[in-house]
Amino acid sequence: MKIDNYNFAGKKAIVRVDFNVPLDENGKITDDTRIRGALPTLKKILADGGSLIIMSHMGKPKGKVNPKFSLSQIKDDVAKALGTDVKFAPDCADASEAAANLKPGEVLLLENLRFYPEEEGKPVGIDKEDPKYDEAKKEMKSRQKDFAKKLASYADVYVNDAFGTAHRKHASTAVIADYFDADNKMLGYLMEKEVQAVDNILSDIKRPFTAIMGGSKVSTKIGIIENLMDKVDNLILCGGMTYTFAKAQGGKIGDSICEDDKLDLALDIIKKAKEKGVNLVLGTDCVAGDAFSNDANTLVCSSMDIPDGWEGMDAGPLTRDSFAGVIRNAKTILWNGPAGVFEFDNFTAGSRAIADAIVEATKNGAFSLVGGGDSVACVNKFGLADQVSYVSTGGGALLEAIEGKVLPGVAAIKG
Ligand code: AMP
DSSP states (O other), X not given: OBGGGXXXXXXXXXXXXXXXXXXXXXXXXXXOHHHHHHXXXXXXXXXXXXXXXXXXXXXXXXXXXXXXXXXGGGHHHHHHHHTSOOEEESOTTSOHHHHHTOOTTOEEEEOOXXXXXXXXXXXXXXXXXXXXXXXXXXXXXXHHHHHHHHHHHTOSEEEEOOGGGTTSOOTTTTGGGGGSOGGGEEEOHHHHHHHHHHHHHHTSOOSSEEEEEOSSOSTTTHHHHHHHTTTOSEEEEOTTHHHHHHHHTTOEETTOOOOGGGHHHHHHHHHHHHHHTOEEEEXXXXXXXXXXXXXXXXXXXXXXEEOTTOEEEEEOHHHHHHHHHHHHTOSEEEEESOSSOTTSGGGOHHHHHHHHHHHHHHHTTOEEEEOSHHHHHHHHXXXXXGGSSEEOXXXXXXXXXXTXXXXXXXXXXXX
């Protein structure tokens, strides 16, 4: 079912959202992007005359009640964003009465799903090596089904709008869908948009297709790098990964971050790119710092010849120009991961150059998708989020979707 074709009038809708918003030490929201992202779906349900049961996780309470991760902290913000009162169910698995009492237009927010280990469905307190692990896992899977069934019992219709967790087969993101027939389960607007954006990148590729992968480590990005190699014309690898590649090629990288056990992998990526005719673009110069701090002294040097006591922390001017040149010519762009330690203002130039070039290419008709927590933080920091084609709310989910993996949260609804 498509959400646009569904009339929620008189129905109780249970909606999985991703309200895993960052909080400060006083429990105040520091970035409400995720709440805003879910509003079109939530408002459509209320406007139709449906009642709304909102469920989400927050943080990693690991199956235990922990007030630090209580969704009660954000109840008032959700109410404000929706423009209506929000009731709160302090136990997500004991909310039958509260759900039954909901009238059309009313909203109930359930407490953090991950206060129950059943949500994630992983056995707790038992090591993977333990001979009893498989048995414990089986038991937990059965408890997960019961938990999902309980959640499902609150509502007539299920909507999944939590793209950020769509790559997880959790009770509320996938298992619950089994308890609704095809006419009464659907993706929310945010999920639809995310799925469409990935589809644009994967199926209707206008060339050249340029992917920019940054961040700190090769190891966490290797799956997507290998997968992209079959699709892209240009692959820019930047950020902390640069130095693993530099060292692998015999460079001297001073104190830069490096994954010494990934040197062969880096050489393999270089070789594969050559074989597949992919233009692999690596940084040639960098801005190094003499400490991991915004106030560090800086030095522009070759990425292959960084003095001891210094670490590469951003792309250098030659690198920035070379990246920008490649990006400006692209017609399809994917950006995941910053080109430097962008959290420090003095080391943002590389990421800024990438963002500016993406904006320019987008103005010239390219489709640009920016995704993954830190690149999103980057474009937000630069105030450029509305000048790229699409900013994804998903980190891991986005990467897995682009790797070509089927997302359990999507599959549970679409089959
Ligand atoms: P990831 O989570 O792997 O996408 O990495 C994002 C993080 O990589 C950000 O916090 C950046 O500060 C960090 N990063 C980027 N470039 C470097 C670098 N040259 N040295 C250390 N950290 C970096």
